[in-house]
Amino acid sequence: xxxxxxxxxxxxxxxxxxxDLPSKFAHIHLSTYHEVAESIRNMAVRGAxxxxxxxxxxxxxxxxxxxxxxxxxLRQDLQSAAMILxxxxxxxxxxxxxxxxxxxxxxxxxxxxxxxxxALLEEANRMADEDVETNLAISRNGAxxxxxxxxxxxxxxxxxxxxxxxxxxxxxxxxxHEQGKRIHVLVDETRPRLQGARLTAWELQQYGIPFDxxxxxxxxxxxxxxxxxxxxxxxxxxxxxxxxxxKIGSYMLALAAHANQVPVYSVFPTSTxxxxxxxxxxxxxxxxxxxxxxxxxxxxxxxxxxxASARNPAFDITPHELITGLVTEAEVVYPPFDKKLPIxxxxxxxxxxx
Numbered sequence: 001x002x003x004x005x006x007x008x009x010x011x012x013x014x015x016x017x018x019x020d021l022p023s024k025f026a027h028i029h030l031s032t033y034h035e036v037a038e039s040i041r042n043m044a045v046r047g048a049x050x051x052x053x054x055x056x057x058x059x060x061x062x063x064x065x066x067x068x069x070x071x072x073x074l075r076q077d078l079q080s081a082a083m084i085l086x087x088x089x090x091x092x093x094x095x096x097x098x099x100x101x102x103x104x105x106x107x108x109x110x111x112x113x114x115x116x117x118x119a120l121l122e123e124a125n126r127m128a129d130e131d132v133e134t135n136l137a138i139s140r141n142g143a144x145x146x147x148x149x150x151x152x153x154x155x156x157x158x159x160x161x162x163x164x165x166x167x168x169x170x171x172x173x174x175x176x177h178e179q180g181k182r183i184h185v186l187v188d189e190t191r192p193r194l195q196g197a198r199l200t201a202w203e204l205q206q207y208g209i210p211f212d213x214x215x216x217x218x219x220x221x222x223x224x225x226x227x228x229x230x231x232x233x234x235x236x237x238x239x240x241x242x243x244x245x246x247k248i249g250s251y252m253l254a255l256a257a258h259a260n261q262v263p264v265y266s267v268f269p270t271s272t273x274x275x276x277x278x279x280x281x282x283x284x285x286x287x288x289x290x291x292x293x294x295x296x297x298x299x300x301x302x303x304x305x306x307x308a309s310a311r312n313p314a315f316d317i318t319p320h321e322l323i324t325g326l327v328t329e330a331e332v333v334y335p336p337f338d339k340k341l342p343i344x345x346x347x348x349x350x351x352x353x354x
Contacts, residue, residue, distance in 0.1 A: 001016075001165075002128070002132075002160075002164050002165050003015060003016050003045070003047075003050050003160060003161055003162075003163065003164055003165065004016070004045060004050060004053060004054055004057070004128075004164060005128070005164075006057060006060070006121070006124065006125065006128075007029070010029070010031075011031070011061075011064050012029045012030060012031045012061075013029070013030040013031075013036060013054065013057045013058070013060075013061065014027050014028075014029050014030075015027065015028055015030070015039065015044065015045050015054065016045075016161065017044050018043065018044060018045065018046055018161055018199060019042070019043065019044055021161075021198055021199055021202055022198055022199070022201070022202040028044060030058075030061070031061065031065075032061055032062075032065055033058040033059065033061045033062040033065070033081045033084065033085060034084065035061075036054055036055065036057065036058030036061060036085065037058065037084050037085050037087075037088040038088075039054065040054060040055065040085070040088040040089055040095075041088045041089060043193065046157075046161075046162065046195070047157065047158065047161065047162020047163055047234075048092035048093070048094040048095075048162070048234070048235070048236045048237075048268070048272055049094055049131050049134075049135070049162065049163040049164065049168070049269060049271075049272075050161070050162055050163050050164060051089065051092050051094055051095050052092070052094030052095055052097060052098035052127070052131075052271070053098060053124070053127050053128050053131055053164050055085045055086075055088075055095050055098045055099055055102075056098045056099075056101065056102050056123065056124040056127050056128075057124045058081065058085045059078060059081055059082065059085070059099065059102040059103075059120060059124070060117075060120050060121050060124050062077060062078055062080075062081030063077070063078065063116065063117045063120050064117065066078075068113060069113065070113065071110045071111065071112070071113055071116050074106075074113055074116055074117075075106050075107075078102070078103065078106050078120075079103070082099045082102070082103060085099060086099055089286055090284045090285075090286050091236050091237055091245055091283065091284055091285060091286045091314065091315050092236040092237060092272075093236070093237040093238075093271075093272055093273075093274045094236075094269075094271055094272055097271050098127060101123065101127065102120060102123060102124070105119050105120055105123045106120065128164045130352075131163055131164040131165070131269075132163075132164050132165045132166060134269045134271075134329045135163050135164075135165065135166035135167055135168060135171050135269070135329075136166055136171075137329035137330075138168055138171060138172065138267060138268075138269065138327060138328060138329045139166060139167070139168075139171035139172050139174065139175035140175060141172075141327055141328070141329070141330075141331060141332055142169070142171075142172030142175070142176075142232075142265065142267055142327040142332070143172055143175040143176040143179060143181075144332075145172070145230070145263075145265060145325070145327070145332065146172065146173070146176040146181055146183060146230070147181070147229075148181045148182055148183075149181075149182055149183070150176075150181070150183050150184075150229045150230055151183070151184045151185075151186060151222075151227055151228050151229050151230075152173060152183060152184070152185050152186070152228070152229065152230050152231070152232055153185075153186045153188065153214075153219055153222065153223070153228045153230070153231045153232070153253065153257075154169060154170060154173065154185050154186070154187055154188065154196070154200060154231075154232050154233065155188045155190060155196065155216075155231075155232075155233040155246070155247060155249060155250055155253055156188070156190045156195045156196055156200070156233060156234065156246070156247035156249075156250075157170065157190070157195040157196060157198075157199035157200045157203070158170045158171070158200075158232075158233065158234035158267065159171065159174070159199070159200060159203040160203065161199050161203060162234065167203075168234045168235075168267040168268055168269070168327075169232040169233055169234045169265070169266075169267035169327075170200060170203060170204075170232075171267075172232060172265075172267055172327065173185060173209065173232065174207055174209065177207060177208075177209045183209065183210070184210045184211065184212070185200075185204060185209060185210070185211040185212075186211070186212055186214050186219070186222055186227075186228060187200050187201050187204065187211050187212065187213050187214065188214060188215075188216050188219060188249065188253070189213060189214070189215055189216055190216065190247060190249060191216055191249070192292045192293045192296065192312065193292060195247065196213070197213055201213055216249050216252075216253075219252075219253050219256060220256040223256050223257050223259075223260045223262050224256075224259075224260050226260075228257075228262060229262065229263075230262065230263050230264075230265065231253060231254065231257045231262060231263070231264045231265065232265050232267060233246050233247070233250050233253070233264075233265075233266060233267070234246055234247075234266065234267055234268055235266050235267070235268035235272050236272065236315055237272060237273075237274050237277075237283050238266070238268060238272055238273045238274065238326070238341075239273075239274060239277040239278060239279050239280045239282065239283060240273070240274070240275045240276075240277060240278055240279075240338060240341065240342055241278060241279050241280075241320055241337060241338040241341075242320030242323060242326060242333075242335070242337025242338060242341055243279050243280025243281075243283070243317055243318065243319055243320050244266045244280065244317070244318045244320070244323065244326075245280060245283045245285070245315045245316070245317055245318075246266065246315060246316070246318060247314070247315060248313055248314060248315055248316050249316070250315075250316060250318050251316040251317060251318045251322075252316075254318045254322040254323065255322060257322075258321075258322045263324040263325070264318075264322060264323050264324050265323070265324055265325050265326070265327055265332075266318070266323055266326050266327070267326075267327040268326070268327070268328065269328065269329055270328050270329060270330065270344060270345045270348040270349075273341060273345045275342055275345060275346075280317035280318075280319065280320075281317070283315075283317060285313050285314070285315050285316070285317075286313070286314040286315060287311070287312060287313050287314065288312045288313075288314050289312065290309060290310035290311070290312050292312055293310035293311075293312050294308060294309075294310050320335070320337050320338075323337075326341065328344060328348075329348070330344050330347065330348055331344065
């Protein structure tokens, strides 16, 4: 089952509502690009690859709902939709990457409006299929890093729910499990939205992979005690030098792992790399509502006192010096990242153009 997919008869985008998991498995059906933008903003859909493909289908919906009678007018409507969709979340580069792919299709030499609409849907479907194929390649490459008997700390959610299907870092773990390797996963809760507790733990249950849920601040204990052999997490944007923007808490986890000589791997498709940025300091960091922190309840009581304020950055930057390897669909990239990563990304771009 895919996290999101196009419903041709209804001309709607169907996606798993990740806000309801794990207590309820439900789908939502989106019929406008505004609804897609809101689903990205409120994290009904999340994960950089899934956000990108959702935005591509948002462009399809923009075309379907447009009253334009000419391709020029339709292109104008698509530009407006791209601005709305692109502003829904700022950090994940897969979002503008996907929108640019759709806008590039729109620049084609189309005479009929219906022909342009058809081409947009074909491109969005292609991107969805590519995402699954890419994640499988990533998972195969990354699974070679996992040994029989490993205990792995995993942060946030990077499984099928974060992509169209299969996943990135959690896809690596799933692949290793399906290869017969006996592994155990320590799942960071990933506060404040608990993507680890709510989503990763749920996915691991579906796959039958042994795991224990741990609080985020317990990771250092397991790394220092020698109980964890490796750390895997994903990425929402990667700079040209290999600095990684990922879910808040990744930096502290990488610091603790580095201090205890435990390998750290960031796992992502090459579409997540932003070669226009020299380093991670140039990556925009989304700060979400303080309510996500302040509304935490313990025994039906608010954990924070009334009148408290909070800061809630959604991501942090892990410097490339703390990362052992970057797992992509092409290969596992090792330092120096600033020399090797751009070559691999450009090679993959050339492959996609073919």
